[in-house]
Amino acid sequence: MVTAAEHPTRGAATDRAASGWLRRSGLRRRIAGLISLRWILLAVLLIGVLIYVPIVDNFRVSTTNRDIFTGEITNVGLANYERLLQDPVVWSALLNNTLYALLSIIFQVFGAFLLAAMIEGLKSKRARNFWRAMYFIPSAISTTVTGLLFYFIYQPDVGLLDAGLRAIGLGDWARPWLALEETAIFGIIAMSQWQGFGYSTLLFSIAIQKIPRELYDAAIMDGAGPIRRLWSITFPMSREMTGLMVIVTITGAFQVFNEIMVMTAGGPNNSSQVLGTWLYQQAFIQNEFGYGAAIAAVIFVVTMLTGAAQVWYTAKRRVKL
Amino acid sequence: MTVGTGNPPSESALFWTAISKSFVYSLLVCLGVIVLYPLLWMAASGFKTNTQIFNAPFAIPLSWSLENYIGAWNEGVRSFLVSSLIVTATSAFCTVMISAWTAYGLTRTRMPCKPLITGFILGGLMLSPTVALIPLVRMMQSVGLYNTHWALILLYTAFRIPFTTFLIRAYMLELPSDLDEAARMDGATEGQIFWHIMLPLCRPIIVSSVILHILFAWNEYLFAMIFTNAQEVQTLPVGLTSLMAKHGTDYAQVFAAMTISALPIVLLFFAMQRYFVRGLTEGIGK
Numbered sequence: 001m002v003t004a005a006e007h008p009t010r011g012a013a014t015d016r017a018a019s020g021w022l023r024r025s026g027l028r029r030r031i032a033g034l035i036s037l038r039w040i041l042l043a044v045l046l047i048g049v050l051i052y053v054p055i056v057d058n059f060r061v062s063t064t065n066r067d068i069f070t071g072e073i074t075n076v077g078l079a080n081y082e083r084l085l086q087d088p089v090v091w092s093a094l095l096n097n098t099l100y101a102l103l104s105i106i107f108q109v110f111g112a113f114l115l116a117a118m119i120e121g122l123k124s125k126r127a128r129n130f131w132r133a134m135y136f137i138p139s140a141i142s143t144t145v146t147g148l149l150f151y152f153i154y155q156p157d158v159g160l161l162d163a164g165l166r167a168i169g170l171g172d173w174a175r176p177w178l179a180l181e182e183t184a185i186f187g188i189i190a191m192s193q194w195q196g197f198g199y200s201t202l203l204f205s206i207a208i209q210k211i212p213r214e215l216y217d218a219a220i221m222d223g224a225g226p227i228r229r230l231w232s233i234t235f236p237m238s239r240e241m242t243g244l245m246v247i248v249t250i251t252g253a254f255q256v257f258n259e260i261m262v263m264t265a266g267g268p269n270n271s272s273q274v275l276g277t278w279l280y281q282q283a284f285i286q287n288e289f290g291y292g293a294a295i296a297a298v299i300f301v302v303t304m305l306t307g308a309a310q311v312w313y314t315a316k317r318r319v320k321l
Numbered sequence: 322m323t324v325g326t327g328n329p330p331s332e333s334a335l336f337w338t339a340i341s342k343s344f345v346y347s348l349l350v351c352l353g354v355i356v357l358y359p360l361l362w363m364a365a366s367g368f369k370t371n372t373q374i375f376n377a378p379f380a381i382p383l384s385w386s387l388e389n390y391i392g393a394w395n396e397g398v399r400s401f402l403v404s405s406l407i408v409t410a411t412s413a414f415c416t417v418m419i420s421a422w423t424a425y426g427l428t429r430t431r432m433p434c435k436p437l438i439t440g441f442i443l444g445g446l447m448l449s450p451t452v453a454l455i456p457l458v459r460m461m462q463s464v465g466l467y468n469t470h471w472a473l474i475l476l477y478t479a480f481r482i483p484f485t486t487f488l489i490r491a492y493m494l495e496l497p498s499d500l501d502e503a504a505r506m507d508g509a510t511e512g513q514i515f516w517h518i519m520l521p522l523c524r525p526i527i528v529s530s531v532i533l534h535i536l537f538a539w540n541e542y543l544f545a546m547i548f549t550n551a552q553e554v555q556t557l558p559v560g561l562t563s564l565m566a567k568h569g570t571d572y573a574q575v576f577a578a579m580t581i582s583a584l585p586i587v588l589l590f591f592a593m594q595r596y597f598v599r600g601l602t603e604g605i606g607k
Contacts, residue, residue: 029431030433032431033430033431033432033433034432034433036426036430036431036432036511037426037432037433038426039422039423039425039426039427039430039432039511040422040423040426040427040432040438040442042419042422042423043419043420043422043423043442043482043486044438044441044442046419046475046478046479046482047441047442047445047479047482047483048441049479050453050457050475050476050479050480051445051448051453051479051480052441052445052448053456054452054453054454054455054456054457054460055448055452055453055456057456058452058453058455058456061455061456115348115352118345118348118349119349121345122345131349131353133590133591133594134353134356134357135352135353135356136590137356137357137360137587137590138356138360140536140586140587140589140590141360141540141583141586141587142539142540142542142557142558142582142583142586143540143542143558144540144542144557144558144559144561144562144582145363145558145561145579145582145583148561148562148565148575148579149359149360149363149579150359152366152572152576153359153362157375158374158375158378158572159378160358160359160362160378160379163378163379167379194355194356194359198356199601202598202601203601203602206598206602226341255449255450255451257451257542257543258542258543258558261542261546261562262542262562275451276451276543279451279454280547283454283455284458284547289455292455293455293456296451296452296454296455297452299449299451299452300448300449300452303447303448303449303452304447307446307447308447310447311447
C-alpha cells in the first residue's frame with residue numbers, strides 16, 4: 001500500500017478508484033504514523049541531548065587541551081591518549097577496577113548464589129522473607145552513608161574494626177586501614193561487598209524459586225543429598241542468572257565512584273584511584289578537561305564491551321527458550 | 322517406580338542433617354549481625370556525646386537525647402532533605418510519565434522506524450553517566466542550569482528513562498491488546514486509551530518504577546556532587562559529605578545526619594517490599 005502511494009504510476013494498472021483509495025489511506029496511515037511519534041518525542045529529545053550528544057562530544061573534548069593560564073583551547077589530536085598509556089595511575093586504577101570486579105564476582109555472585117540457595121532451602125516462608133529482606137537493607141541506603149559509616153569503622157581511634165580486633169586479642173592486626181596504601185582499596189571493596197551482597201542474593205533467590213520443584217523431588221527419591229542437589233540442579237538451573245550477574249557486576253566495577261570518593265578520594269598517594277575518580281581528579285580538580293575526557297573514553301570502551309556482552313547473552317537466551 | 326518413603330533415614334544421616342542445619346543457621350545469624358550491627362551503631366552513635374564515641378565505641382548511649390539529631394537538622398540536614406524531596410519527587414514523576422508514554426508509543430502505535438527508535442532509547446541503558454560528565458558540565462553551565470535543582474531533575478530523568486521505559490514496555494508487551502483494540506473500534510482516541518485503559522492496567526509496574534526511581538534519585542551522588550555547590554540546592558548524599566568536611570570533628574552530629582538520611586529509604590523499602598522485588602526482577606530478568 002505504501003509503495004502504491006509512493007509510486008502512483010505503478011498503481012495505475014489497478015482499478016482507478018481502488019488506487020485512489022489506497023493512495024489516500026496510505027497517506028493517512030503515514031500521517032497517523034508520524035503523529036504517533038508524539039509519544040516518544042520527549043524521551044528521544046531528552047536522551048539525545050543529555051546522553052548521546054555529550055558522549056559523542058566527549059570524544060571531541062578528548063582531542064583538545066585547555067591552557068590553564070590563558071584558557072585557550074587547542075587541538076592536540078591523540079596526545080591525551082598517548083599520555084594515558086604512560087600514566088602509571090591509569091594502570092593502577094585499571095588494576096583496582098579489575099580487583100573490584102574479581103572480588104565482587106567472588107562474593108556478590110558466587111557467595112550470594114550459595115547464600116540464596118541456603119535461604120531458599122529453609123522450610124518456613126517467613127524465615128526466607130526475613131533473611132532476604134534483612135540482607136537487602138544496606139543496598140537501599142546511599143553509598144555516601146555506607147561509605148562514611150565504614151570510613152568511621154576503619155578509623156583507628158573511634159573505629160569498630162580496630163577496637164574489635166583489640167577486644168579479641170588480635171591487636172597486632174589493628175591499623176589505620178584507609179590510610180595505608182596496601183589496605184585502602186581492600187577496605188573500600190569490603191564495604192562494597194557488605195553493601196551489595198543482599199541485592200544479588202535477592203535476585204538469585206528469585207531465580208532459584210523458578211526452578212521446578214519436581215526436579216528436587218526426583219533427586220531426593222534418587223537419594224541425592226543437599227550438596228549434590230545444589231551442584232546438579234540449583235547451580236545449572238540458575239546459570240543464566242549467574243551469567244547475567246557476572247556481566248552486571250563487571251559493568252558496575254568499572255563505573256565505581258561514590259564509595260572511593262567518600263572514603264579515600266583515591267588516596268593515599270593515589271593507591272585507591274579507579275578510572276572514575278581519576279577522571280574526576282584530572283577534569284575537575286586539575287582542570288585538565290581534555291585528559292579527563294580521554295579517561296572517560298576508556299570507561300566508555302569497557303562499558304560498551306560489557307553492555308554488548310549483556311545484549312548478546314540475553315538475546316542468545318531468548319532464542320533458546 | 323514405587324520407591325516412595327523407602328529406607329528410613331539412618332542415625333548418621335539425621336546427625337549430618339542437624340549439623341548442616343545448625344551450620345546454615347549460624348551462618349545466617351552471623352551475616353545478619355554483620356549487616357545490622359554497623360547500622361545500629363550508626364544510629365546509636367547519633368545519640369552519644371563525642372567523648373563517649375571516642376572512649377567507648379561499643380557502649381550503648383548513656384542517654385537518648387535527640388540533641389545531635391536536632392543539631393544536625395538545623396545545621397543543614399533540613400535543607401538537604403527538602404532538596405532531596407524536590408529532586409526525587411519531580412524526577413520520579415517526569416521519568417515515569419515520559420517512560421509510560423514512550424512505552425505506549427513503542428508497543429501500541431504504528432510509528433515508523435520502531436526498531437530503530439527502540440534501539441535508540443534502550444541503548445541509553447548501556448551508556449555510563451561518567452562518560453558524559455565533562456561535556457554535560459559545560460552544557461549545564463552554558464544554559465544557566467548549573468547549581469540548580471533543574472540540572473539534577475533533567476539529568477535523573479534523562480538517564481533513567483531508558484531503564485524505566487524498558488520495565489514498562491516489557492509489561493505492556495505482555496498485556497493482551499483486546500481491551501485497547503476494542504476501545505479503538507469504539508472510536509476512542511489514543512490519548513483516551515492511554516489514560517483510561519493502559520495506565521490503570523499498568524499500575525503495578527508503574528508503582529515499581531516509581532519506587533526504583535526513588536531509590537536511585539534519593540541516593541545519587543555523582544551528578545549531585547558535580548552539578549550543585551551551594552548548600553541550598555545540595556541533596557542529602559552531597560550534603561552529608563559537605564557536613565562532614567565542615568563539622569568533621571563533631572562525629573556524633575555526622576552520625577545523626579547519616580541516620581536521618583538513611584531512614585526514609587529503609588522505611589520505604591519495608592513498606593513497599595513487594596514492588597521493590599517486582600521491579601528488580603523485571604529489570605534484570607528480561
